[in-house]
Amino acid sequence: MTVTTVPVDLPGRAYDILIGPGLLDQAGGHVAAMGGRRHICIVTDETVSGLHLAQLQASLSDAGLTSAALALPAGEATKCWAALQRTVDWLLDEKVERGDVILAFGGGVIGDLAGFAAAILRRGVRFVQLPTTLLAQVDSSVGGKTGINSSHGKNLIGAFHQPSLVLADTALLNTLAPRDFLAGYGEVVKYGLLGDEDFFDWLEAQGPALAAGDSAARVRAVTRSCQMKADIVRRDETEQGDRALLNLGHTFGHALEAATGYSDRLLHGEGVAIGCALAFELSARMGLCSQEDPSRVRAHLRAMGMKVDIADIPGELPDAAGLLALMGQDKKVQDGKLRFILAHGIGHAFITSHVPTDMVFGVLRDALATVPSVTQHH
Numbered sequence: 001m002t003v004t005t006v007p008v009d010l011p012g013r014a015y016d017i018l019i020g021p022g023l024l025d026q027a028g029g030h031v032a033a034m035g036g037r038r039h040i041c042i043v044t045d046e047t048v049s050g051l052h053l054a055q056l057q058a059s060l061s062d063a064g065l066t067s068a069a070l071a072l073p074a075g076e077a078t079k080c081w082a083a084l085q086r087t088v089d090w091l092l093d094e095k096v097e098r099g100d101v102i103l104a105f106g107g108g109v110i111g112d113l114a115g116f117a118a119a120i121l122r123r124g125v126r127f128v129q130l131p132t133t134l135l136a137q138v139d140s141s142v143g144g145k146t147g148i149n150s151s152h153g154k155n156l157i158g159a160f161h162q163p164s165l166v167l168a169d170t171a172l173l174n175t176l177a178p179r180d181f182l183a184g185y186g187e188v189v190k191y192g193l194l195g196d197e198d199f200f201d202w203l204e205a206q207g208p209a210l211a212a213g214d215s216a217a218r219v220r221a222v223t224r225s226c227q228m229k230a231d232i233v234r235r236d237e238t239e240q241g242d243r244a245l246l247n248l249g250h251t252f253g254h255a256l257e258a259a260t261g262y263s264d265r266l267l268h269g270e271g272v273a274i275g276c277a278l279a280f281e282l283s284a285r286m287g288l289c290s291q292e293d294p295s296r297v298r299a300h301l302r303a304m305g306m307k308v309d310i311a312d313i314p315g316e317l318p319d320a321a322g323l324l325a326l327m328g329q330d331k332k333v334q335d336g337k338l339r340f341i342l343a344h345g346i347g348h349a350f351i352t353s354h355v356p357t358d359m360v361f362g363v364l365r366d367a368l369a370t371v372p373s374v375t376q377h378h
Contacts, residue, residue, distance in 0.1 A: 001020060002020060003018050003019065003020040003023065004018070004019045004020055005017070005018055006019065006227050006230055008143075008162070008233060010162060010233070010234060010237060013162045015162060015166065016245075017141075017142060017226050017230065018166065019137075019165050019219060020170060021170050021171035022169065022171055023167045024052065024055055024059060024130070024160075024167070024170065024171070025055065025059050026059065027056055027103075027130065027167055028059035028060040028063030028065060029105070029166060030128075030165060031060065031063065031101055032060075032063040033064065034101050034125070034126070034128075034164060034165070036097075036099040036100045037097060037100045038064060038066060038100050039094070039100075040060055040065050040067040040068075040100075040103060041068055041070070041091055041100060041102050042068070042069040042102075042103040042105050043069075043070050043091075043104055043106075043110060043114035043117065044069055044072070044106050044110060044114070045071060045074040045075075045104065045106045045110050046071045046073060046074055047074040047324070048071075048074075048106045048107075048110070049069060051175050052105070052132065052172060052175075053071070053105070056105060066242055067284070068094055069105075070087060070090045072086070072110070072113070074106075074109075074151075075109065076149070076268075078113060079109050079112055079147075079149045081148065081157075083113060083148075084113060084116060084117060087117045088117050088121055091117060091121055091125075096125060098122045098125055099122070100128075101127065101128055101164070102114060102117070102118045102125055102126070102127040103128050104127055104129050104130065105130040105132065105314055106130075106131075107131065107136045107284070108131075108133065108141075108147050108268070108350045110147070111129050111136050111140050111141050111146075112140060112145070112146050112147055112376070113146075114127060115127055115144075115163065116147050116148060116157075116158055116159060116161070119144070119158075119159040119161030120159065124161065126164045126180075127161075127163055127164065128163055128166070128167065129141035129142075129163045129165070129166040129167070130167050131166065133184055134173055134180075134181055134183075134185060134187075134188070134222075134269075135180075135186075135187050136184075136187050137170070137173070137222050138187050138191070138225035138226060138227065138229070139186070139187040140186065141166050141168070142166060142230060142233070143162075143230075143233040143237075143243075143246075144161055144163065144237065145158065145291055146159055146161050147159065149262070152329065153258065153329045154262070160237065162237075162278075164337060166226075167249050168222055168226070170215065170218045171215075173218060174213060178305075179267070180267070181211065182211065182269070182270075182304060182305060182306050183256065183268065183269030183273075184247075185207070185210070185211065185306065186269035186270060186272040186276070187269055188221050188225050189276065190246075190272060191224065191225045191229070192316065193226045193248060193347065193349065194246070194248045195228060195245065195347055195348075195349065197345070197346050197348075198347075199224050200300075200346050201213055203221070204303075206221075208304070211358055216345060229246065230252060238261065244339065244341065245341055245349050245350075245351060248276055248279060248343075249271075249272040249273065249275030249277075249279055250275060250341075251275065251340055251341070252271075252275035252279060252328075253268070253273075253274060253275030253329040254271065254275075254326075255321070255323050255324075255331065256274060256310070256313065259317050259318050259322070259323060260315070265313060265314055270307045273301050273306050273307060273308065274310060274312070274313075277294060277308055277309070278363055278367065279341060279342060279343065280297045281363055282342060282359060282360065282363050283342040283343045283344075285359055285362070285363065286342070288344055289343050289346075290345065292341070293345055293346055296346065297346070308371070309367060309370060310364075310367040311372065319368065320361050320365040320368055321361070324357070324360060324361055338353065338357075338360070339352070339358060340355045
């Protein structure tokens with residue numbers, strides 16, 4: 001089994017991302033090598049624990065480690081104060097010490113929540129990310145952003161706390177529902193769109209094989225995504241500048257997620273994909289990129305069977321003014337001005353606060369106009 005290693009080169013907090021099929025069986029050896037107490041606490045969710053927990057615990061046991069697991073309800077609603085308190089209390093009950101290692105075993109929700117618990121427990125305990133979804137493997141498990149949601153918006157409460165190791169077992173992606181896999185693919189496409197046109201070209205050619213389960217293609221897609229994220233995080237760990245590029249599609253996407261109540265109507269990666277299409281549409285209208293670019297983005301998402309337009313979201317949505325107001329709630333607002341990630345073309349994204357509100361309004365209004373006979377409410 002070949003394992004690919006992507007180093008995240010942060011001074012004093014460097015760690016490796018290991019990528020490949022079958023890594024779960026090797027997890028025990030990697031964790032044991034980190035030292036600390038021989039008792040490992042695993043934070044997971046009920047879906048992942050049903051599928052994979054026994055395999056992880058067997059691997060830990062083979063390496064001479066004991067373990068205990070807390071399985072939280074699956075889903076975005078778990079990223080809340082109550083679940084955080086439950087997790088921290090459980091870790092304290094398990095007598096977790098500062099030199100111990102906590103395992104975050106699940107998708108982005110578990111990685112964010114368990115990472116935040118690790119950040120605040122005893123002012124910082126080491127943790128390992130074991131991401132089980134495509135979205136978590138290419139995005140949320142890397143870079144040290146941890147946190148929970150608030151009634152005011154997503155990820156508004158959190159901390160930067162880098163993992164000590166990331167183990168991305170690409171074989172675990174085989175158990176994802178197609179919709180969940182494609183939602184994660186929204187983040188993969190984002191990397192090509194923001195900084196690597198060659199990668200986007202490759203995805204156009206290999207995307208269908210990737211979705212169909214081609215193992216080598218999956219490893220390559222996860223690896224390239226992680227390399228790009230690691231490079232950006234190394235330059236700008238706490239998002240003072242370049243790291244904001246990773247938010248391509250998110251300003252629109254988060255507003256759409258808020259509009260749908262963070263429910264199953266719209267998964268995060270689906271919101272990102274629609275948001276990327278809207279960001280390219282806005283870029284084209286502002287004369288920043290060619291008219292062909294948004295069409296190409298949408299054609300690829302469509303070919304992958306993904307949500308592409310606001311019209312693809314089921315149920316009622318706010319009108320353009322309502323969506324614009326939701327965009328104003330985003331973390332990326334600076335001095336009351338929305339920051340957008342726009343593009344000079346595929347692979348050439350940049351950050352700007354100089355976007356005329358009426359142009360954003362127009363893009364939203366026109367996108368909503370394609371929604372079939374929906375009564376738009378404020």
